[in-house]
Amino acid sequence: MTQPPPNLRRHDGTVLRADRERLLRQRGAVVWFTGLSGSGKSTVARAVEQLLTDQGHLVYVLDGDNIRHGLCRDLGFGAADRTENIRRIGHVAALFADAGIITLTAFISPFRTDRQQVRDIVGPDFVEVHVDAPLAVCEGRDPKGLYQKARAGQIPDFTGISSPYEPPEQPELRLRTGEQTLAESAAAVRDHLFARGVLTVSASKS
Amino acid sequence: MTQPPPNLRRHDGTVLRADRERLLRQRGAVVWFTGLSGSGKSTVARAVEQLLTDQGHLVYVLDGDNIRHGLCRDLGFGAADRTENIRRIGHVAALFADAGIITLTAFISPFRTDRQQVRDIVGPDFVEVHVDAPLAVCEGRDPKGLYQKARAGQIPDFTGISSPYEPPEQPELRLRTGEQTLAESAAAVRDHLFARGVLTVSASKS
Numbered sequence: 001m002t003q004p005p006p007n008l009r010r011h012d013g014t015v016l017r018a019d020r021e022r023l024l025r026q027r028g029a030v031v032w033f034t035g036l037s038g039s040g041k042s043t044v045a046r047a048v049e050q051l052l053t054d055q056g057h058l059v060y061v062l063d064g065d066n067i068r069h070g071l072c073r074d075l076g077f078g079a080a081d082r083t084e085n086i087r088r089i090g091h092v093a094a095l096f097a098d099a100g101i102i103t104l105t106a107f108i109s110p111f112r113t114d115r116q117q118v119r120d121i122v123g124p125d126f127v128e129v130h131v132d133a134p135l136a137v138c139e140g141r142d143p144k145g146l147y148q149k150a151r152a153g154q155i156p157d158f159t160g161i162s163s164p165y166e167p168p169e170q171p172e173l174r175l176r177t178g179e180q181t182l183a184e185s186a187a188a189v190r191d192h193l194f195a196r197g198v199l200t201v202s203a204s205k206s
Numbered sequence: 207m208t209q210p211p212p213n214l215r216r217h218d219g220t221v222l223r224a225d226r227e228r229l230l231r232q233r234g235a236v237v238w239f240t241g242l243s244g245s246g247k248s249t250v251a252r253a254v255e256q257l258l259t260d261q262g263h264l265v266y267v268l269d270g271d272n273i274r275h276g277l278c279r280d281l282g283f284g285a286a287d288r289t290e291n292i293r294r295i296g297h298v299a300a301l302f303a304d305a306g307i308i309t310l311t312a313f314i315s316p317f318r319t320d321r322q323q324v325r326d327i328v329g330p331d332f333v334e335v336h337v338d339a340p341l342a343v344c345e346g347r348d349p350k351g352l353y354q355k356a357r358a359g360q361i362p363d364f365t366g367i368s369s370p371y372e373p374p375e376q377p378e379l380r381l382r383t384g385e386q387t388l389a390e391s392a393a394a395v396r397d398h399l400f401a402r403g404v405l406t407v408s409a410s411k412s
Contacts, residue, residue, distance in 0.1 A: 014252065014256075015252075015255050015256055015259045015265070019259060020259070020264060020266075023259070023262065023264060024264065046220065046221075049221050050220075050221055053221045053225060053226070053229070056229065058226060058229060058230065058264070058305070058306070059221070060226075060301075060304075060305040062301070066301060066304070070297040070300065070301075070327070071294060071297040071298065071301075074290075088277060088294070091276040091277040092277065092298055092301065094276065095266075095268070095272060095276075095277075095298065095302075096301075096302075096305070098266075098272070099264070099266040099302070099305075099307060100264070101305060101307075121276070
């Protein structure tokens with residue numbers, strides 16, 4: 001980006017999304033990873049982030065670490081607050097995509113209506129990825145010991161145990177993280193983004 | 207960005223802010239324009255956006271148009287909601303800066319405590335710019351007829367008329383938009399960002 005592309009057009013003083021995308025040599029998108037706790041959402045998102053960044057793309061991950069302690073720190077885990085949490089994340093992700101960034105989000109987001117709301121907010125650049133591992137696999141991993149606590153009744157409304165997970169009916173992509181390797185999952189996301197035109201030849205083949 | 211910089215380092219699978227900044231050849235920052243309605247916040251922000259984009263930088267503007275109808279559509283204009291509005295924008299701006307983007311915000315943000323809260327959220331990359339035009343000048347412009355309505359008592363809590371504006375005491379930059387031209391104001395912001403190291407020589411001098 002030392003020199004701006006020569007075809008960076010002016011529009012009466014307004015910079016357009018297309019200008020940013022031309023500068024970045026990619027298209028903005030929201031890749032929405034949904035799945036049970038322990039299914040591998042964050043792990044896959046971080047692997048995709050690394051893979052695409054190594055190819056010169058600008059990628060950003062929104063997850064509990066940078067959302068729940070900041071923008072959504074006023075929200076709890078009841079039904080209404082979970083919906084509001086996903087609504088806000090959807091709007092932030094849409095802004096990031098508008099900035100031209102490949103935005104990866106990693107949230108359980110168990111309810112179809114909440115995810116549909118985000119799809120409506122983001123528009124055609126929304127890519128729903130179901131990180132689909134069986135509950136038994138997720139519970140067996142239990143990296144934070146949350147399933148154990150949930151089974152003991154210490155966590156109310158825990159997705160998969162005491163609160164439902166509504167799997168996507170027609171996700172853009174489904175990853176079987178109980179069977180695939182992490183590298184295979186990440187490559188599947190990359191290939192899908194390439195097929196959609198989010199990643200361009202010039203940047204990805206370098 | 208056809209080829210990733212050769213010194214893009216790996217950190218055990220974690221992409222860092224510094225990696226994104228190296229890719230973009232700039233540093234992330236939040237340039238927070240504050241001032242009365244009609245002072246020129248959005249106009250200056252858009253001029254800076256155009257100036258820096260033409261130099262190959264990735265810039266994004268957050269303003270009422272893309273925030274009030276989306277992320278903050280549930281908020282009104284009472285004191286508590288205005289504070290919550292600014293808090294959310296502060297967190298979103300901090301995420302954008304973490305992504306490596308030069309983030310420009312254009313909101314009246316009349317209260318010192320609200321702006322201080324954003325400064326605390328964003329940290330050292332917060333650049334407060336007071337868009338400082340006398341009330342008489344702003345009221346004379348009155349591009350949306352809001353001052354006229356406020357004087358007629360049709361808009362409650364209108365900043366400068368029926369609600370106070372608390373000017374920054376030590377802003378990083380003050381723009382006298384009643385005296386300077388738009389080009390001078392935009393250049394002053396660019397020069398300040400250059401002096402702070404947000405803009406690097408390689409990208410800016412191209």
